[in-house]
Amino acid sequence: MLILKALHIFFVISWFAGLFYLPRIFVNLAMIPPEAEAERTRLLTMARKLYRFMTPLGALALALGLWLWLGYGFVGLWLHIKLLLVVLLVAYNFYCGLLLRRFQTGKNRRSHRWFRFFNEAPTFILLAIVLLVVLKQPF
Numbered sequence: 621m622l623i624l625k626a627l628h629i630f631f632v633i634s635w636f637a638g639l640f641y642l643p644r645i646f647v648n649l650a651m652i653p654p655e656a657e658a659e660r661t662r663l664l665t666m667a668r669k670l671y672r673f674m675t676p677l678g679a680l681a682l683a684l685g686l687w688l689w690l691g692y693g694f695v696g697l698w699l700h701i702k703l704l705l706v707v708l709l710v711a712y713n714f715y716c717g718l719l720l721r722r723f724q725t726g727k728n729r730r731s732h733r734w735f736r737f738f739n740e741a742p743t744f745i746l747l748a749i750v751l752l753v754v755l756k757q758p759f
């Protein structure tokens with residue numbers, strides 16, 4: 621079980637690298653002037669590759685988490701609250717995909733200021749989940 625848990629934490633951290641960095645690229649994309657075509661293309665390529673890379677990492681983190689949960693019979697309110705927060709993270713991941721498509725089709729209407737706030741959401745969810753899994757009780 622410890623190998624599984626170590627792999628779970630490894631893929632969680634890898635997924636979060638993308639959840640933290642992709643919205644940062646969106647902040648930059650929302651700031652560049654329309655005529656900066658080369659810069660826009662460069663940032664869009666980075667965002668597309670990152671989104672394709674981080675989504676399977678998230679899927680692996682969740683698969684290992686489910687294996688831990690269902691394979692070793694973990695129970696508790698902490699796990700239910702954690703799963704609710706995980707659903708929020710999955711929704712956030714796919715919303716990033718939608719926002720990326722809007723940038724790719726020139727349909728983004730959100731400001732760079734909005735993306736700065738949007739960028740903070742995974743930080744608070746991560747803090748809440750780590751407190752839950754370590755304390756094993758709602759805090």
Ligand code: HEM
Nearest residue numbers: 625629632681682685686688689694706746749750753754
């Ligand atoms: C389907 C989603 C997930 C399920 C079912 C799940 C389930 C679990 C279970 C059963 C454990 C073992 C707890 C223990 O040994 O004490 C665990 C450990 C852990 N999980 Fe998840 N997890 C999921 C997603 C996540 C996510 C998204 C994060 C991070 C944001 C996360 C962070 C952690 C951490 C840090 C540990 C290690 C806790 C410790 O060693 O005390 N998990 N997870």
